[in-house]
Amino acid sequence: MAPDLTANSVTLFAISYDSVEVLRNFADAHGITYPLLSDEGSHTMRGLGLINDRVREDHAVYGIQPNPRHVNLPYPGLFVLDSDGLVTQKRFYESYRERDTGTGLLAQVLGVVKEPWAPVVATSSPVTVRAWLDSPTYVFFQRLMLTVEVSIDPGFCICAEPARGGVTPLSIAIDPLEGLEVGTPRWPPARRVARPGFNDGLWVHEGIVRGTMPLTFAATPGGGDHQLGVTVRYQACDGASCLEPSSVQLRVRVREAALIGRSLPSPMSKT
Amino acid sequence: MPLPPRDFNAIGPKEGQRFPDVRLPDQTGGLVDVHQQRAGRSALVVFYRSAEW
Numbered sequence: 001m002a003p004d005l006t007a008n009s010v011t012l013f014a015i016s017y018d019s020v021e022v023l024r025n026f027a028d029a030h031g032i033t034y035p036l037l038s039d040e041g042s043h044t045m046r047g048l049g050l051i052n053d054r055v056r057e058d059h060a061v062y063g064i065q066p067n068p069r070h071v072n073l074p075y076p077g078l079f080v081l082d083s084d085g086l087v088t089q090k091r092f093y094e095s096y097r098e099r100d101t102g103t104g105l106l107a108q109v110l111g112v113v114k115e116p117w118a119p120v121v122a123t124s125s126p127v128t129v130r131a132w133l134d135s136p137t138y139v140f141f142q143r144l145m146l147t148v149e150v151s152i153d154p155g156f157c158i159c160a161e162p163a164r165g166g167v168t169p170l171s172i173a174i175d176p177l178e179g180l181e182v183g184t185p186r187w188p189p190a191r192r193v194a195r196p197g198f199n200d201g202l203w204v205h206e207g208i209v210r211g212t213m214p215l216t217f218a219a220t221p222g223g224g225d226h227q228l229g230v231t232v233r234y235q236a237c238d239g240a241s242c243l244e245p246s247s248v249q250l251r252v253r254v255r256e257a258a259l260i261g262r263s264l265p266s267p268m269s270k271t
Numbered sequence: 272m273p274l275p276p277r278d279f280n281a282i283g284p285k286e287g288q289r290f291p292d293v294r295l296p297d298q299t300g301g302l303v304d305v306h307q308q309r310a311g312r313s314a315l316v317v318f319y320r321s322a323e324w
Contacts, residue, residue: 010312010314010315011308011309011310011312011314011315012315012317013308013315013316013317014317014318014319015295015316015317015318015319016318016319016320016322017321018321018323020296020297020298020299020300022321022322022323023297023298023322024298024299024300026298026322026323027298032298035297035298035303035308036298036322037293037295037297037303037305038295038296038297038298039295044293044295045318047291048283048284048291049282049283049284050282050283050318073320073321074318074319074320075282075318076318076319076320077317078315078316078318079284079290079315079316080315081290081309081313081314081315081316083312083313084289085289085306085309086288086289086290087284087285087286087288087289087290088313089286090285090286092282092283
């Protein structure tokens with residue numbers, strides 16, 4: 001992921017409680033050149049309010065024995081800083097089992113969309129919808145990113161949030177699936193246009209709009225392969241009036257990655 | 272029963288705030304100041320459990 005970030009003029013910092021020596025060995029072993037910062041004793045992370053003091057209680061719930069390594073651990077996550085150093089996004093997780101794929105993170109945090117992997121397509125004039133996942137496979141508790149791309153024919157627009165005047169805004173719905181946690185979709189900002197009958201104007205997307213939605217597979221390993229049912233609802237308008245709300249459905253295939261050859265993501269696996 | 276989920280908005284620096292000044296040694300042992308090092312560029316600051324385990 002680091003080369004992608006550099007290409008997008010983003011500086012990466014990774015902070016842990018490891019000693020400089022541990023980080024030096026790790027950086028040497030993996031060819032890491034971006035700064036791995038050593039917060040031995042976790043004082044900086046504690047000052048930032050990121051230390052998880054509930055690890056022991058949490059682990060007791062699951063019958064995991066206390067372990068000195070689990071003291072002074074931060075919640076796993078990240079901050080996105082803009083060029084002025086302001087926090088524009090923060091993403092934190094309860095558990096170290098839950099994490100983003102590198103490309104998914106780039107898509108949602110930085111708006112960098114990689115070439116789609118095996119997109120599925122559905123057309124319903126005046127829109128064409130493509131959907132793809134950032135990885136063809138999932139592993140237990142991994143967060144995949146679903147990208148939905150809506151191409152709108154010239155002369156048309158589709159309604160967006162904030163939806164006023166009874167129009168149906170663009171939305172994504174995923175058919176329920178056991179163990180699948182569906183996150184909040186992100187869309188680019190909409191544009192306000194003047195339309196007869198809409199005193200406050202109408203918020204719309206035009207051209208090509210790409211939305212992303214995080215999906216976490218929290219089912220137990222062995223969940224198998226799935227066809228994700230994706231429904232995209234929209235309401236199209238031309239310069240004069242709006243058409244009836246409509247929807248397209250797509251089926252996105254995702255396979256469970258084989259667990260052979262990898263350690264199960266249990267907190268005890270390396271202790 | 273798992274414990275109730277945390278409110279992550281309440282944890283750590285908030286969106287819209289300047290990220291606090293952080294100066295820590297990197298893998299070479301040299302002190303790195305996050306804001307100085309990013310030199311006017313945007314940045315990702317990642318927190319993780321350990322490089323060792």
